[in-house]
Amino acid sequence: MTIDEAPRDVLRGGPRELLRWVATGAAVSRADLSRLSGLSPSTVSQRVEALINQGLLEETGAGRSRGGRRPRQLAVPTGGAVVGAIDLGAHHARVGTLDLSGRVVQGRTLPVRIEDGPEQVLGALLAEVAALAAPSSASTASGVASPSTGSTTADGAAGALRGLGIGIPGPVQHATGRIVSPSRMPGWNGFDVAAFCAGRVDVPVIVDNDANLMALGAHRTAHSELDHAVYIKAGTGIGSGVISSGRLHRGAQGAAGDISHCRVVADPAPPCTCGNAGCLEAVASGAALVTALRDQGIPVSDLTGVIRLIDDGDRHATALARQAGRAIGEILAVVVNFFNPQVVAIGGRLADCEPLLASMRATLYERCLPLATQTLLIERVATGQDIGITGAAHLVIDHVVAAHS
Amino acid sequence: MTIDEAPRDVLRGGPRELLRWVATGAAVSRADLSRLSGLSPSTVSQRVEALINQGLLEETGAGRSRGGRRPRQLAVPTGGAVVGAIDLGAHHARVGTLDLSGRVVQGRTLPVRIEDGPEQVLGALLAEVAALAAPSSASTASGVASPSTGSTTADGAAGALRGLGIGIPGPVQHATGRIVSPSRMPGWNGFDVAAFCAGRVDVPVIVDNDANLMALGAHRTAHSELDHAVYIKAGTGIGSGVISSGRLHRGAQGAAGDISHCRVVADPAPPCTCGNAGCLEAVASGAALVTALRDQGIPVSDLTGVIRLIDDGDRHATALARQAGRAIGEILAVVVNFFNPQVVAIGGRLADCEPLLASMRATLYERCLPLATQTLLIERVATGQDIGITGAAHLVIDHVVAAHS
DNA sequence: CTGGCTTAGTTTTGTAGTCGAAGAAAGTGA
DNA sequence: TCACTTTCTTCGACTACAAAACTAAGCCAG
Structure with a gap:
């Protein structure tokens, strides 16, 4: 089975959004949903009824009164589909x-x-x-x-x-x-x-x-009110995901966000698995850090080992992390100038690496238009694994x- | 007067699109519009009537029959608003x-x-x-x-x-x-x-x-069927405009597309009006070419003079144009990998400069993911001034x- | 030259989604 | 007890669109 197009009604009061508001606890009653969605109470009632009939929502008794009739509390059924x-x-x-x-x-x-x-x-x-x-x-x-x-x-x-x-x-x-x-x-x-x-x-x-x-996960859970966001995943490899106008931007071939083989300045330019040299992935990915450390004669088994070294303050590992952060920052600076998102968030296992994040931040602020970074959020992606x-x-x-x- | 939000009904059969189809000659009759827009004949009739009442459209007699009743031809009134x-x-x-x-x-x-x-x-x-x-x-x-x-x-x-x-x-x-x-x-x-x-x-x-x-102009006139497009304007300065999902992407601050101060590799890195050095604008803009030629002792009055030198095959000017094309290509490579557009088009006065365009193309093909350039159109913006x-x-x-x- | 077929466009009717007003339900508080 | 609030439903209206039936106006084959 293949899916061509994302559904249109995800945003702005679609049944999916009502569901999410209830699920996240942002809304407990129909009245809450009406206020949040901007839809009229009648419309909300109707949609909620449909969702209940589908078994996607259930009523769980009455809530606390706030000076008037008590709300009929809504919840997502546990143990359901x-x-x-x-x-x-x-x-x-x-x-x-x-x-x-x-x-x-x-x-x-x-x-x-x-x-x-x-x-x-x-x-x-x-x-x-x-x-x-x-x-x-x-x-x-x-x-x-x-x-x-x-x-x-x-x-x-x-x-x-x-x-x-x-x-x-x-x-x-x-x-x-x-x-x-x-x-x-x-x-x-x-x-x-x-x-x-x-x-x-x-x-x-x-x-x-x-x-x-x-x-998509990070945007829905942490930034659903923001229109334009860029998420970097820095783990063994490096990738990114783009939210444009509240929707995942996949681009013409579905390849949007693949910044792993953008070239960055690095001396010497390390060879990349793609055949070129100096790719972002060859400089700043977890795999690259492992390789670079080994080349310096420092035995590390895997990315976990590298992160441990960095956390321990190892000089070589930290320097490499900073270099990686700068490299990511360089590419991201172009992206931020070009795309002007409201938030840039970094996730993946390297996101917890303080020196990397710090130098990425510094590079961004140094290289971007002030107008673009003025209100830009630069964050870590929250929800973990x-x-x-x-x-x-x-x-x-x-x-x-x-x-x- | 200030406008906050672009209207939503521009696309997919909105009155504006009907108007455009008639204006471009893509549609001559209501039946054409129905076929193009996918709307039912009744809806189209209704909309067309409204447009005629507003004076935005007029009937201009009957057209040629294609085996049945002759269409009532539609046109945009000349000399109107x-x-x-x-x-x-x-x-x-x-x-x-x-x-x-x-x-x-x-x-x-x-x-x-x-x-x-x-x-x-x-x-x-x-x-x-x-x-x-x-x-x-x-x-x-x-x-x-x-x-x-x-x-x-x-x-x-x-x-x-x-x-x-x-x-x-x-x-x-x-x-x-x-x-x-x-x-x-x-x-x-x-x-x-x-x-x-x-x-x-x-x-x-x-x-x-x-x-x-x-x-916006280029997309509407040449690429209205494409969802994602990037347009570079290379004249005295350098800027870009972004179409995402058929709409102009302005970003968080309305600053999207401003790639003029992205850093590119250049030796020596020329100082930029922004205070930094090595900005794209300081390397590849028309103003930069004028400055660089003068620094080489070649007297040029303005951008027109530079373009004339390039057209005449002047060695120094051509080399600079190639360098400019490479610089634009470098930044654009990141943009293409990140955004994965269907088309990249270059306009502005430097767009007619063959060596620049050629080296920009070469850099793009060299530095982008094959998947991203596989079906990518790299064009000149058509309509001129x-x-x-x-x-x-x-x-x-x-x-x-x-x-x- | 007449009926069958094709294309064009209108009219009528129906449906889905939404809103607003009114009101019912169920509470609070003086 | 009564005024008032909050919550939620019901109902009528409006809009956008579509489907179907219909009118209009041509083609062409016998």
Whole structure:
């Protein structure tokens, strides 16, 4: 199954947004929703009724009066339908189920060897999703402990899987769900993830780039009121996701945000997996930091080791982190001048690395138009390891909720 | 008068789009419009009737039959209402009136000394617009010859001015119409163009950056079917305009597209008017080329002289043009990777400079993701000197037509 | 030259989404 | 108890659009 177009009614009072307001606790009653959405009370009532009929919302008794009639409290049913989400990384994958409000119901992290190829890797992850979504998963599933919120509900299809969202650490043609020339995923080039998965699960499958999903997740959870935002994912690789006018911007080929092979000044310019030299990814990615440290004779096993060195104040590692921050800042400066977003947020495992963030900030302020940085927020992406699957779930839910109403 | 938000119904069958299809000749009958817009015949009929009542459209007899009833031909009335437009440049301004389809009715180029300050410059240009819009302007107006299409119509308010659009060669806060920290416009910082003009003409005034207007004009006339486009204006200064999802992207502060002070590699890095060194504008703008040639001891009076040298194959000038093209290409490569547009088009006086265009193209293909350049169009902006006022007029018409219907 | 087919456009009717006003429901507080 | 507030529903109206039926006006084949 392939999805061409994002639904239109996600924003400004669409059923999806009402759902989200209730889910986040921003709204508890119909009156709250009316105030938040700007829709008339009658319209809200009508939509809420539809959502209740779909089982996406329920009334949970009366709330506290504020001087008048008590509100009839609304909530997203717990234990109801869920969507599955996979956030594939270079060495690990985060797999989870989320309820239709976008809250994580179950999540676990699995080790992954991306070089095993798509069939094997995706096969294992799909099995894991199936296990999580199965009614009694919380008790029977093996592996990492996960918080069980799985009180199966009374009414019918409890925990039914409604869709699956997958994030890939490489370029994805969103329209077709196909992977195109990934630089760090041997054996995956041209693989049609959506088709592969659609053959194994009986629900809509949506595939997108991992940075896009992080962007969507972060925007929905932290910046939903902002129109234009840029999110950088700095982990083993480097990617970015773009929100334009409140919507994920994918560009002509769905390749928007792929800044990993932009050239930055670096001396010497390290060679990149893409064949060129001096790419952002070859200077500032986690993989690049590992390589650079090893080249200096410092033995590090992986990115975790590098981050530990930086946290410990190791001189070489810190210098490299600063250089990486500057490099990201350089590219981001062009992006900020060009795109003029309200917020730039950095996520991924390198986002917690203080020296990197500091020099990125400094470079941005130095190189951007004052007008562009005047009110610009430069932040860390908040929600941690679940931000990717959160974004994936939102993408799927947008599709599912829109389709049903 | 200040305009906060672009009207929403410009796209997909809005009255404005119907008008444009008729104006461009894409549609001649109601049936054509129905097919093009996807709207039902009844809706189109209704809208067309409204447009005719507003005097924005007229019936011009019957057309050729294609096997059935003959279509009733539609056309935009000539000599009807117009909007004024000013495209202010560093040394010249293009001033014109355009009919409500966006066609230029009258246009002329005036010399301008930007350093005379906003009151004097804008005062003169406003007077010129008033003269053009006056009923008998075509015969009485002085100055550069202009094609007179000014046959005043029969029905009532012939040639009435409905709005005014102004393009400024510097950063403009579109929401307020105020100029912010322009690097090349001494005495204009903080000036409220919209307020100044609104006090002198009795119609809505919309102010925007000149590159934005070029982008809008070029997109509407040449690429209206494309969703994402980037337009570079390379003249005395360098700017860009961005179309995202078919709409002008202005960003958080209305400063989007201002890439003039992005740093590029250049040795030696020439100082920029902004105080930094190595800015794109200091390397690749027309002003920079003039300065660089003079520094090499080659006497050139202005940009025209530089272009002539390049056309004559002068070695130094050509080398500089290539360097400028590379610099623009470098920045544009980041932009293309990040934004993934369907088209990148270059306009402004330097766009006709072959060596510059060639090295810009080469740099783009070298530095961008293959996926991003695979189907990317790299073009010259077509319409020449009227593209700026065309964009300005479109902006105004969008506002005026939407307001009236 | 007449009926069948095609294209063009209008009119009528219906539907979906939204708003606003009115009012019902259910409380607070003096 | 009564005035007032807040919450939520109901109902009528309006708008945008579409579907279908219909009128208008041509083509062409027999």
